[in-house]
Amino acid sequence: MSKGPTIRDVAARAGTSTAVVSYVLNDGPRPVAPETRARVRAAIDALGYRPNRSARALRANRTGTLGLVVPDLAKPFFAELTRAIEDAAFARGHRLLVGSAQFDAGHEEQQLQALVDAHVDAVLLAPAHDPAAALELLRRAELPHVLVHRTVGAAPGVAGDDLDAGRRAAAHLSGHGYRRVAVLGAAEGDDPVGRRTRGALAGLAGPPDAVVECAFTDLRGDAYRAATRLLAGPVEAICATTDEHALGVIRAAAEAGRVLGTDLGLISVDGTELGAYLGLSAVTTPFAELGVAAVGAVLDGAPGRTVPMTLVTRSSCGCVAPDAERKRPGPRVPEEGRDASRVRRKEPRSLPPPGS
Amino acid sequence: MSKGPTIRDVAARAGTSTAVVSYVLNDGPRPVAPETRARVRAAIDALGYRPNRSARALRANRTGTLGLVVPDLAKPFFAELTRAIEDAAFARGHRLLVGSAQFDAGHEEQQLQALVDAHVDAVLLAPAHDPAAALELLRRAELPHVLVHRTVGAAPGVAGDDLDAGRRAAAHLSGHGYRRVAVLGAAEGDDPVGRRTRGALAGLAGPPDAVVECAFTDLRGDAYRAATRLLAGPVEAICATTDEHALGVIRAAAEAGRVLGTDLGLISVDGTELGAYLGLSAVTTPFAELGVAAVGAVLDGAPGRTVPMTLVTRSSCGCVAPDAERKRPGPRVPEEGRDASRVRRKEPRSLPPPGS
């Protein structure tokens, strides 16, 4: 019905040409006399004019839209990541097309192709698997892109410092005095879990009690089963390499009647808000910073980079009494160096004897 | 920048006109001879032609894009909802622009305006507050739209049957024999929580032990504090009106050393995958169905409707032994406790018939 005013209407009302209106709108490429500019501005909001993005996209070859593909939007980590990226994009005046790949390589490729077809200005990809094919697709489309949460080779990427994060998580556990520590992750693999796992192995004060491999698509379930097995043994603490793994451990511990931070030390890497809520200590992803960096990488051509992650201690590792945590939201516990001296589990509660 | 082939290139190679190519592409509006059609098809994939969506959008006034605004993308419920909607949209050949409003009315409006400007074909809105202003905005933009997860007045909406869900959740608790039951929600309010709360009050066999109001923006925290208080008293079971509330209860129960399903009955409404993993019994949202219905509502003009929710029992209400749950994913049946510690609830009765 009311088709909405076009740039011609604005030009007419301002007594000028569409070209000038365009110059005002885009602040270029030609200068406009202040007075003319004012008239145009007045006409614009007198008419309530909104530029037609489709027309602009066709002509200027820019859509003002970014595309993001994540392995699974419903997983807490990727949900938080997506929100951070959407926020960063919105702050830069861009919209975000989101695709969830359901951990399926074929679906991921379809989503990417859809983004290419949609003429997004750039693509952010959190790959579920080896992104080689995806990168090739993006490269052929000559689309600016950046990998998030997973980097590979020389492709631009923004991710946490996973190796360091794993190291610090494990070191923190060692700092508590836990000696029989198991690591849940994957020793191989050039992905976050692999890196964190290797970091954890390096960060432990002694040899690990066990290293358990968990597949990529059912982290929780694998971790749950692994933890259930481990809890039947002498394990004192578990270093999970993602909050998903940690969720599995939390469940297993609950079923085994072990209280986290008291009967079992647990720490992880990711730092989702959900884990936080469950009292999970974790080396935490700075989602907002990561989002800003990723958007900046594609929009400004800023180089990819690894963002530092920070240790946040809560009750699961034993740093804070489970019921005291919420009452003392004060200064966070210091870095690993001082952990052992600061909070040592009071009376290192006796762990269940093996086989009981 | 290799510009990529256009419809003219296809027409040239097929020895026909751009009009005919367009007819083939869109399967209309004019018929095309089978043989010509074949030549066009051949040219299309010989050239690897992809239609320019921006041009199509300008000309046809359709972008093939839907817009969604949710209160907070990082919350598990909305993350799952968003994934379901994205899935439904993708299956219908549409892309999805997502906006997270951060529970802020102003931000929500900005997001909606951005979607209007982006010329999305329709908007799906999960409002955080009274959507009157938002609906007015959408109406003035003459944009097809549908409310999801919250309905109001005559505006088209797709949502779960919240009143019934609350009623069934509470009735299930009563069916277990719990008599001192508290409800966490809000007795007032024309939103899911309000409806579920009123439904719960109606579904209880007797008067509630307590009804606790929880604010909309910090459900978990409010529920946690409320549950902590309640657990100091004689409460036997808690009916949470969302999984967020339930998370607060889960935490409070853990800190109080109460085992869910044994020392405290808990049920909620929402049915997120996360709650499921924590053993939370819940009247569950059929996300996929809801997504399909919502997308259908705006794309086909299908009427809004309420989708039925289904009770899924797990360990938190006492239906399944906490450690048995994972081992038998079959039909859920209440069991007699195998050890005395589970017998805190009165008379383990049978489940209410499904859908009662």
Next chain:
DNA sequence: TTGAAAGCGATACCAG
């Protein structure tokens, strides 16, 4: 500084 006008690529009318 300003403005007339040439497209961007696809759609669909109207003749043929």
Next chain:
DNA sequence: CTGGTATCGCTTTCAA
């Protein structure tokens, strides 16, 4: 059935 061609709204060159 097929094919010129006007048009969608905006950007930007080129001339004034």
